Structures are given as C-alpha cells and as structure tokens.
Amino acid sequence: MSHPPTLHSPLKVAVVGTGYVGLGTAALLAYFGHQVVGLDIDQDKVAMLRRGELPIYEPGLGELMAVCGDRLRWTDDYASAIPDADVIFICVGTPPLPGGQPDLRYLAAAAQDVARNLNGKMQVVVNKSTVPVGTGDWVTRIIEEHAPDYKAHQYNVVSNPEFLREGTALFDSLYPDRLVLGGNNEHGVARLLELYAPLIEQDFEAPAHVPRPAGYTRPEVVATSLSSAEMIKYAANAFLALKISFANEIAGLCERVDADIEEVVRGIGSDTRIGRQFLSAGAGWGGSCFGKDTSALISTGEEYGYDMPILRAAVTINLRQRQLIVAKLQKHLHRLQGKRVAVLGMAFKPNTDDLRDAPAHDTIARLNELGATVVAHDPVAMERARREWGHLKYVEAESAGAALVGADAVILMTEWKQYAELDWNEAVKTMRQPVVIDARNVLRGGLPGGTLERIGRRGQSQPQPQSGPALHLKPEATK
Ligand SMILES: NC(=O)c1ccc[n+]([C@@H]2O[C@H](COP(=O)([O-])OP(=O)(O)OC[C@H]3O[C@@H](n4cnc5c(N)ncnc54)[C@H](O)[C@@H]3O)[C@@H](O)[C@H]2O)c1
Numbered sequence: 001m002s003h004p005p006t007l008h009s010p011l012k013v014a015v016v017g018t019g020y021v022g023l024g025t026a027a028l029l030a031y032f033g034h035q036v037v038g039l040d041i042d043q044d045k046v047a048m049l050r051r052g053e054l055p056i057y058e059p060g061l062g063e064l065m066a067v068c069g070d071r072l073r074w075t076d077d078y079a080s081a082i083p084d085a086d087v088i089f090i091c092v093g094t095p096p097l098p099g100g101q102p103d104l105r106y107l108a109a110a111a112q113d114v115a116r117n118l119n120g121k122m123q124v125v126v127n128k129s130t131v132p133v134g135t136g137d138w139v140t141r142i143i144e145e146h147a148p149d150y151k152a153h154q155y156n157v158v159s160n161p162e163f164l165r166e167g168t169a170l171f172d173s174l175y176p177d178r179l180v181l182g183g184n185n186e187h188g189v190a191r192l193l194e195l196y197a198p199l200i201e202q203d204f205e206a207p208a209h210v211p212r213p214a215g216y217t218r219p220e221v222v223a224t225s226l227s228s229a230e231m232i233k234y235a236a237n238a239f240l241a242l243k244i245s246f247a248n249e250i251a252g253l254c255e256r257v258d259a260d261i262e263e264v265v266r267g268i269g270s271d272t273r274i275g276r277q278f279l280s281a282g283a284g285w286g287g288s289c290f291g292k293d294t295s296a297l298i299s300t301g302e303e304y305g306y307d308m309p310i311l312r313a314a315v316t317i318n319l320r321q322r323q324l325i326v327a328k329l330q331k332h333l334h335r336l337q338g339k340r341v342a343v344l345g346m347a348f349k350p351n352t353d354d355l356r357d358a359p360a361h362d363t364i365a366r367l368n369e370l371g372a373t374v375v376a377h378d379p380v381a382m383e384r385a386r387r388e389w390g391h392l393k394y395v396e397a398e399s400a401g402a403a404l405v406g407a408d409a410v411i412l413m414t415e416w417k418q419y420a421e422l423d424w425n426e427a428v429k430t431m432r433q434p435v436v437i438d439a440r441n442v443l444r445g446g447l448p449g450g451t452l453e454r455i456g457r458r459g460q461s462q463p464q465p466q467s468g469p470a471l472h473l474k475p476e477a478t479k
Pocket residue numbers: 016017018019020021022039040041042045091092093094106107109110128129130131162163164165166288289
C-alpha cells in the first residue's frame with residue numbers, strides 16, 4: 001500500500017453522514033493528509049467503523065482507510081466533531097418521498113445540529129447531498145436561525161455535488177472528470193480549493209490498488225453559482241439515465257427488426273459526440289440515485305408548472321424494461337406457477353451490496369405474484385437482502401451453480417464477473433429446462449443444449465446441437 005502525500009496545510013474536516021458519499025469523502029480527504037472526523041447518528045454504524053469494519057461493501061475502501069491511521073476517526077456526537085472543524089461536509093441521505101420529491105428532513109436535522117455547534121470562526125459548510133435547486137440557500141437560513149454566533153453571510157453554504165459511482169467509488173473520487181464548486185462564499189470556495197489541492201494538482205502517490213489511469217491528468221474545476229451546482233448534479237444523472245433508456249428503447253426495436261443492439265451501440269458510440277458509455281441495454285437502471293434524481297427533477301418541474309416529457313419517457317421506458325424480463329421468461333415457460341426460477345444477482349449493479357431500487361427486486365416480486373419458486377444468489381448482497389427484502393419470497397442459493405440445479409430458467413440480473421465466468425455450457429446441464437435470460441447482455445456466442453434470451457440481440461430460441469459454438473465472455477464483463 002502506498003503512502004499519502006505530505007500536506008503543507010492539513011485542514012480539520014467533519015463529514016456528516018457516513019453512507020457511500022460520506023465514507024468516500026472522509027477516506028479521500030484523510031488519505032490526502034487532512035484530519036477527518038466522520039459523524040453519523042446511527043450508533044451501530046459508528047461502532048462498526050470504530051472497530052475498523054465497513055458498514056457497506058465498496059471495493060478497496062477498507063484498504064484506503066487503513067493507511068489513514070489516526071487521521072480518520074468516527075463519532076456520533078456533533079459537539080465533539082463540529083466546533084474544531086475548518087470545513088464541514090453534509091453528506092446525509094435525501095431519499096425519495098412517495099410523490100417523487102426528495103425527503104429533506106435528514107438534511108434539515110443535520111444542518112440544525114451543525115449550526116448549534118459552529119464556533120463563529122469562519123468555518124465552511126459544504127453540502128454534498130443531492131438536493132433540489134434552492135436547498136443550499138434554505139440550509140443557509142437554517143444555519144442563520146440556529147447558529148449562536150452567526151455573522152451575516154459567513155456561513156453561506158457551498159455546494160460540492162458528488163459524482164462517484166458505487167462499486168468504483170475510490171477510482172471516481174481519486175480521478176474525477178470534474179470538481180464542481182458552487183456558491184457565492186468566496187472564503188468557502190477558496191477553502192475548498194485548498195482542501196482539494198492534492199486532487200486538483202494530482203499531487204499524491206496513487207494507492208497501489210487504485211492506480212492512476214494512463215493519460216489522466218487532473219480534474220476540471222467547474223466554479224458556478226450555488227443553483228447551477230445543484231442543477232448540474234441532477235442534470236448529469238438525468239442525462240445518464242436518459243442515455244440508458246434510449247439504448248433500451250432502440251434495443252426493443254432491434255429485437256423486432258432483427259438488428260443487434262450491441263452492434264448498433266458500437267456503431268453510434270464510436271461517434272465521439274455520442275460516446276460509448278451508458279448505452280448498455282439490459283434490465284434498466286436501478287440504484288439509489290437515477291430513479292430518485294429523475295423523479296426529483298420532474299417534480300421540481302411540476303412545482304414550476306413546467307413539464308419534462310423527455311425525462312418522464314426515460315422513467316417509463318425504464319419501468320417497461322423491468323417488466324420485459326419476466327415477459328421473456330413467459331415466452332419460453334408460459335405459465336410460471338410452480339416453475340423454479342434462478343435469479344443471479346440481487347444488487348442493482350456489480351461490486352456493491354446496495355439493494356436500493358434494484359431491478360432484481362421487481363423481478364422477484366413479479367415472480368412471487370405469478371407463483372414461481374425463486375432461488376436467488378448474490379456474491380455480496382445476500383445478508384443485506386435478508387434484512388431489507390423480508391417481504392419477498394425466495395430460497396437462498398449457496399452459489400450461482402447451486403441456484404441453477406433443477407431450475408426451469410435462470411435470469412442473469414447483475415453482471416457480476418463470477419456469473420459471466422461460470423461454465424455456462426456445463427451449468428445448464430444441471431437445469432430442468434436450460435432457459436437462460438441474460439438481462440445484462442453479458443454472455444456471447446451460442447449456448448449448446450440451451451435456450452438463450454438477451455436484450456435487443458438475436459437470442460437463440462431453441463436449444464442448439466452440442467456441436468454449436470460455445471459461450472464466451474463479453475470482454476468488458478471480465479474487467
Ligand atoms: N450513493 C451514491 O453513490 C451517491 C453518489 C452521489 C451522490 N449521492 C447523494 O449523496 C447523499 C448521500 O447518499 P448516500 O448513498 O451516501 O446515503 P446513505 O443513505 O448511504 O447514508 C446517509 C447516512 O447519513 C446518516 N444520517 C442521516 N441523518 C443524519 C444526521 N442528522 N446526522 C448525521 N448523520 C445522519 C445516515 O445514518 C446514513 O448513514 C444523497 O443525497 C445521495 O443522493 C449518493
């Protein structure tokens with residue numbers, strides 16, 4: 001493991017909320033040499049972190065934290081974290097309310113507790129949570145109301161939205177495309193530039209387990225107004241979600257006209273104006289952000305009497321995509337009552353145990369409704385599913401191979417590397433009916449002795465003779 005940089009002016013940082021974003025922020029800043037305290041009201045989380053355990057599965061994060069030593073500590077006590085901090089990041093959750101708007105109660109509570117513990121000496125409050133435009137000003141007002149030593153304009157909140165992806169949080173944090181800093185608090189923005197200097201200059205030794213990619217130089221610093229920074233975060237996620245829905249819509253047409261979405265995407269994505277990323281057709285997007293943030297943007301539009309038809313369509317296509325998976329199953333198995341269906345992958349994407357808005361949830365729920373017996377497996381999310389998916393009926397499988405034994409069909413829901421690397425030609429021989437629904441377009445080639453359905457690609461509706469071409473991996477699936 002490599003060593004962190006020697007900072008000329010380490011700052012004291014408090015990170016409020018130790019979810020994916022809070023942990024990523026705390027680890028990054030401590031790695032850069034700052035003194036960081038992570039604060040959470042969830043005492044179990046704090047106890048785990050103090051024991052050196054991670055409450056989430058995020059590759060490489062534990063290793064990075066381990067080299068930070070006593071530059072990184074954890075607390076549930078605002079009074080021990082806030083008064084000493086030069087910079088305070090708010091990273092609490094903003095989950096969706098039933099109407100689509102974000103629930104800002106955690107943010108309000110955190111802002112009040114931060115305010116009550118400020119020391120009146122030019123501390124900088126930074127919002128990293130994803131919030132609707134105008135929220136930063138609202139947080140400033142909360143601080144004005146609750147900070148005992150408030151001085152006019154001193155605490156104007158700075159917005160520093162986060163763009164990390166779960167599963168690759170460290171890579172995204174160490175080598176970001178851009179750093180967005182929004183606000184009219186000159187002192188605050190200057191402090192953030194100082195805090196992020198190692199990142200902006202790329203003046204740190206890359207950790208051995210997250211090497212700097214070839215050709216990467218430094219992030220672009222995008223300085224904006226507070227409102228623009230808040231809007232950038234939503235617009236970025238909405239655009240990525242839109243790209244995926246576009247690919248899925250075209251994939252549906254490909255199936256009907258006998259074209260192949262993978263070839264089409266390669267063809268359009270090689271145009272640099274379009275780009276190849278986020279055009280993988282499949283079960284659609286899930287996770288804690290895309291669904292929540294597209295809904296939040298649509299509901300902000302509604303607040304202003306402004307319709308957002310493109311975004312509404314992206315959401316509709318995403319829902320349709322989830323239904324498509326079971327429809328493909330019905331095409332081969334017809335009535336699903338009493339059929340045994342293996343589901344490989346529960347998390348919303350590989351390399352995370354996050355189950356929020358995972359497409360697998362809706363698939364299992366629908367299979368439950370239709371009376372199928374579900375056998376499910378995930379390399380890391382099984383335990384979390386036990387806690388969070390108690391309302392679903394499924395049998396846990398010990399391994400992917402075990403899930404397939406005696407099954408009438410298998411749905412590959414999450415493109416975990418180990419699923420792609422299964423010896424599929426052998427595995428399907430253990431099934432009662434060798435029907436494979438590849439909902440992430442990971443498997444290539446034919447499936448001798450089996451029936452393969454994919455998204456937007458020519459499938460293989462009948463078992464092929466054993467002499468047919470064997471399956472091999474899509475190259476990206478092994479990265
Ligand atoms: N998950 C991601 O990949 C990601 C990426 C970019 C941005 N975001 C945004 O960042 C924010 C945080 O997301 P997350 O996924 O890290 O959330 P999370 O739900 O994983 O974690 C939030 C944490 O905040 C804590 N918390 C709640 N109220 C608190 C309070 N008053 N004081 C202290 N701690 C409190 C919770 O106990 C929890 O540990 C959200 O707005 C999200 O949209 C998330």
